Amino acid sequence: MAIRANHYDSAFEAYVRSERWPYVAINEARRACVEDVSLKSLDFIVATPAWGQCLVDVKGRRWPGLGQRGRRWENWVTQDDLDSVARWESVFGPGYRGLFVFAYNLPADRRAPDDVARFTFRERDYAFFGVWADDYRQAMRTRSSKWDTVWLPSRPFRELRFALADVHASSPITAP
Numbered sequence: 001m002a003i004r005a006n007h008y009d010s011a012f013e014a015y016v017r018s019e020r021w022p023y024v025a026i027n028e029a030r031r032a033c034v035e036d037v038s039l040k041s042l043d044f045i046v047a048t049p050a051w052g053q054c055l056v057d058v059k060g061r062r063w064p065g066l067g068q069r070g071r072r073w074e075n076w077v078t079q080d081d082l083d084s085v086a087r088w089e090s091v092f093g094p095g096y097r098g099l100f101v102f103a104y105n106l107p108a109d110r111r112a113p114d115d116v117a118r119f120t121f122r123e124r125d126y127a128f129f130g131v132w133a134d135d136y137r138q139a140m141r142t143r144s145s146k147w148d149t150v151w152l153p154s155r156p157f158r159e160l161r162f163a164l165a166d167v168h169a170s171s172p173i174t175a176p
Helices: 007-019 079-092 133-139 154-160 164-168
Strands: 023-025 032-034 037-039 044-048 052-062 096-106 119-121 124-132 141-144 149-151
Touching: 007 023, 007 044, 007 052, 007 096, 007 119, 007 124, 037 079, 052 079, 079 096, 079 133, 079 149, 096 133, 124 133, 124 154, 124 164, 133 154
Parallel strands: 052 096
Antiparallel strands: 023 044, 032 037, 044 052, 096 124, 119 124, 141 149
C-alpha cells in the first residue's frame, strides 16, 4: 500500500485491496506532462471484473449528516479534474474509462442511511460511489466560476452514481 496523507485515498486503496482488484496507485507528487500539456495526475488505475479498466480520481467528502446545510451529497469537481480525466482517457485509449469515486466519510454515530454499504478503515466508516466522467460531464452544472468548479444536482447524482459495492451484483453499469 502506498503511503498516503489523504485518508480518503488510503481508505479507497484499502477497499480495492480488500476486493482483490488489480490496481496501480499513482504518485501524485507532480503533475504529469503529456504532449507538452500539464495534467492532474490520476489517483489510481483499477481493473474491476464488472467495469473493466478504470482511471480513478478519488474525491473525499463528508457524508451530509444532520446539522449540515442542505443535507446534500457533495459531488463537486474542478474543471481541471474533468479536463485531465478526459485527456487520460485519450492517452490510454479504448477500454479505459474515467471514473470519479466519491469517498464519503460516514458519521461515527451511525445516522447514515441503512442501505449505504460501509467500509471500515482505521476506525472510520466510508461509502464509495462512482460516477463515470463522461456521464458527469453531460449532466454537470457550474458551481463556482471563481473556483472553476462544477457539480451534479441531486436528481442527476442519484441517477448516475453507483455504489462500488455493487460490483458483485449483476449491475447494468458496465464500461463500454
